[in-house]
Amino acid sequence: MVSQRITPSRPLRRADSFLGIHFDFHAAEDSIAVGERVTRAMVENIIEVVQPDYIQCDCKGHYGYSSYPTRVGYPAPGIIGDPLRIWREVTAERGVALYMHYSGVWDTTAVQHHPQWARIDEHGNSDPDMTSTFGPYVDQLLIPQLKELCDTYKVDGVWIDGDCWATRRDHADVVIATFQQETGIEDVPRVPTDPHYFEFSQFCREGFRRYLRHYIDELHAHHPDFQIASNWAFSSKMPEPVSADVDFLSGDYALQDSVNSARLEGRCLRHQGKPWDLMAWSFGGRHSHLIGEPVEDFSTKSIVQLQREAAIVLSLGGGFQAYFQQDRNGAIFPWQMKLMQQVAAFCRERQAVCHHAESVPQVALLYAGSAFYRQTQELFDAHAGELRPMKGILQALLERQHSVDILMEHQLDAQLAAYPLLILPEWDFLTPDVRNVLLAYTHNGGNLLLIGPQCAALFEQELNVQLEGDINEEAFYLEHDGWLARVCATAQQVRLGMAARAFGRRYTSNDDQGSSSIAASITEYGRGKIAATYFNFGVRYSDAMTTVVRDFLDVLVCELFPTPLVKVTGSHCIDVAVNRLQGKLAINLVNTAGPHADYRVHVFDGIPPIGPLSITIESQDRPQKITSYPMDVAIPFDWEQGVVTLSLPRLEIYDILIVE
Structure with a gap:
């Protein structure tokens, strides 16, 4: 086609x-x-x-x-x-x-001609490049030029x-005066350790939103x-x-x-x-x-x-x-x-x-914007690596062929209930309202996986655990299926209550006969389950990838969500995105082999083909046909007791299976 x-x-x-x-x-x-x-x-x-x-x-x-x-x-x-x-x-x-x-916002020449249009930094200096979203630049240059x-x-x-990504905190006199008037906060923060730094950041963020809405x-x-x-x-x-x-x-x-x-x-x-x-x-x-x-x-x-x-x-x-x-x-x-x-x-x-296809809910990662805005050193960016934990966990899930979405906090009410599993990737803050939404979701049959001790601490009572000692950066050895891998990450000890079940071990040395502690736990909560790992690994997976960490997460995910709509085996170098388009199931398969993540490699001209791939699809009724695009080739398949099985001999870069 x-x-x-x-x-x-x-x-x-x-x-x-x-x-x-x-x-x-x-x-x-x-x-x-x-x-x-x-x-x-x-x-x-x-x-x-x-x-x-x-x-x-x-x-x-x-x-x-x-x-x-x-x-x-x-x-x-x-x-x-x-x-x-x-x-x-x-x-x-x-x-x-x-x-x-x-x-x-970034307009060096405008600032040179009109210094009064510049934003003012925390030291009282004019920014040589960035205009103020509170100033006249938008009305005197941006809007007239776009017209x-x-x-x-x-x-x-x-x-x-x-x-948005060029917008900075603005300490101009008029901005400070408005901030003080609107918030009642007199002492204006200059550095992240000052009181009310978050409130001032939020005020500057709202300044950008008003600027954006105004010119649009x-x-x-x-x-x-x-x-x-x-x-x-x-x-x-x-x-x-x-x-x-x-x-x-x-x-x-x-x-x-x-x-x-x-x-x-x-x-x-x-x-x-x-x-x-x-x-x-x-x-x-x-x-x-x-x-x-x-x-x-x-x-x-x-x-x-x-x-x-x-x-x-x-x-x-x-x-x-x-x-x-x-x-x-x-x-x-x-x-x-x-x-x-x-x-x-x-x-x-x-x-x-593929165009305008909608995802079929399977696994979701929560993007906690309320936590991000408290963590980021910028107004609208993550230069200090604030998204690396979520990025690493997403990568590990995709490399075990899970179909994954990202949901932001404001999307939970409308969409969360459709997802069998929600994962919180190492966030250390949730608003009370979001926390209540997640607990209601789990109580009603959803499954909630918390990654890391800071995240687990937000649900300590519901996990039926007691976190012990300090949260520290540690080096330990995670075990999975008889293999150990070194992990350097934030971790904490935990004591389980009667209702909690231990999952996995982490060892103090590269010896599975040595001393160890609990890696994760699972607890029944209403009709659902709530689980947590007591160590972080998103950044570690990005920086020092190991199969043990990837496979440990996969087994924990499968424990909570054992029946995904689509399973693909045969290679870990494949992204699976399960979509629906015009009422038809569309299984997207992308070959991710090759040195795409190696910063030493600027250009590469070969992507190794992968295959054969074995694919199973949960389907109550026998499909009429399954077609592979872009070749428009019918794929033979078997169907028995609600499960379709088929094989794809070879994947070059990107194929889409349409199930009708």
């Missing part, structure tokens, strides 16, 4: 779009010939070769210089002609939507970069069809309900360790109730966002490398786009389009059986 793009009479809206291509180059003082090599033939070739639903191209990057002859902002030092006019004319003629890459793009160039929308509402009032996304808003960096009228959600996941990054980010976006896509960087290497300290050691990725990154996103039902750098004059590098041509064909072959 090959889905070819059909040129529509008018561009697709982003909600209906599947495949895009992104270009930017962040014009700066060295951009002295912008437009010199931007031609109609260049844009036409992109569309002819890639056949995208939309193109995003540069108009203003972090440095604040515009790459078109703006009358509102600050054009790059040298612009030849009007390159943006060429992009718009050709895309409009070809029925391709055009979105702008526009840097929002210019809408009215003069008739672009379809904007992808605003450098927005103004632009929608000006032109209702203008489509807006704020890069990474309401994502893993901003884990909360969608509170602004964004038209779609989007983000550019990490250029290195991209598979694990996309695994996490896609799962954070897919339940937010908005159309979404993820952007891959088409190149691998090292990169720094710090102005003045540029680190750009890049090489273009291989075809199979980018195809597999796309597969991770598509398997979760999202749209996909890839980022290619423009030259300093605004032109693209045409030779790279042969990469995107093959990636686009790979995606289109699968579009009809």
Whole structure:
């Protein structure tokens, strides 16, 4: 089933779009010939070769210089002609939507021209790069310039970069005065150890939300069809309900360790109730966002490398786009389009059986935004590794072929009851309301797994255990199936009550005849079960992967949830995502073999095929047929007593089994 793009009479809206291509180059003082090599033939070739639903191209990057002859902002030092006019004319003629890459909060040039627009840091200094979300920048530059793009160039929308993730705490006098007035807190915190630092952080977060809602509402009032996304808003960096009228959600996941990054980010976006896509960087290497300290050691990725990154996103039902750098004059590098041509064909072959698919509830990880906002050193980001525990646990689950979703706290009421198992990945704080929701879920038959002693402490009574001694960083040996593996992690001793059952042991040395302690426990709670491990391992698994840790978690998960809808065996290098599309079961299988997580490997051109794979599917009735896509091949299967069994001889990168 090959889905070819059909040129529509008018561009697709982003909600209906599947495949895009992104270009930017962040014009700066060295951009002295912008437009010199931007031609109609260049844009036409992109569309002819890639056949995208939309193109995003540069108009203003972090440095604040515009790459078109703006009358509102600050054009790059040298612009030849009007390159943006060429992009718009050709895309409009070809029925391709055009979105702008526009840097929002991060605008170095605007701050240089208007120092009063800058946010103020905790030392009272003006930020050289970041504008204040409480200041006049949004009304005096951002909104007028976006209206210019809408009215003069008739672009379809904007992808605003450098927005939530670039927002910092603002200590401007007017911000402090408003904070004091609204909260009654007189002593303004400056460092994380100061009292009320969390309250001030929350105040600054709300300042960004108001800023975001303001410019979106103004632009929608000006032109209702203008489509807006704020890069990474309401994502893993901003884990909360969608509170602004964004038209779609989007983000550019990490250029290195991209598979694990996309695994996490896609799962954070897919339940937010908005159309979404993820952007891959088409190149691998090292990169720094710090102005003045540029680190750009890049090489273009291989075809199979980018195809597999796309597969991770598509398997979760999202749209996909890839980022290619423009030259300093605004032109693209045409030779790279042969990469995107093959990636686009790979995606289109699968579009009809993956786009907008919805997950079938199986295992869920809880993203406790209330804990994240207390832990993170930033307002909307996790630079200090705050999400590494959840990322590592997700990776371990996927590498035992569990179909996993991520649920945020605000999604629990509507969705939690459908999941047989919920896992709390090492959070140390829950609001009383969320805690009560989890206990009610478990009492009514759900299964709750708590990872780590801080998480277990939140449910100590319900676990029927007594945590003893201090929580310490320890080195110990975890046992599973006769094998021991060293673990260095936060851990605590525990004493079990009569109702609790021990699960697993951890040893003080690499000797299973030596002294040991309880690794985990399981307790009946109402009609469900509540379990906990008394050591953390998410970060450890990411940094020092062992099969023992992975398999220990798998056996504990299977103890709580023994009958998943789909089981896949034959390789651990496979992601399983169980979806439903148009009433049909869609089993997504993505080959994750190869050095995708090795930071020493910037580009690799081989993904070892895996197989044969044995697959079982719980099905009360015998299916009429099972078809493997994109080859559109019927798969023979057996069905007996409510269980389908079949074999897939070989998986190259990404196949989808449709069960009818």
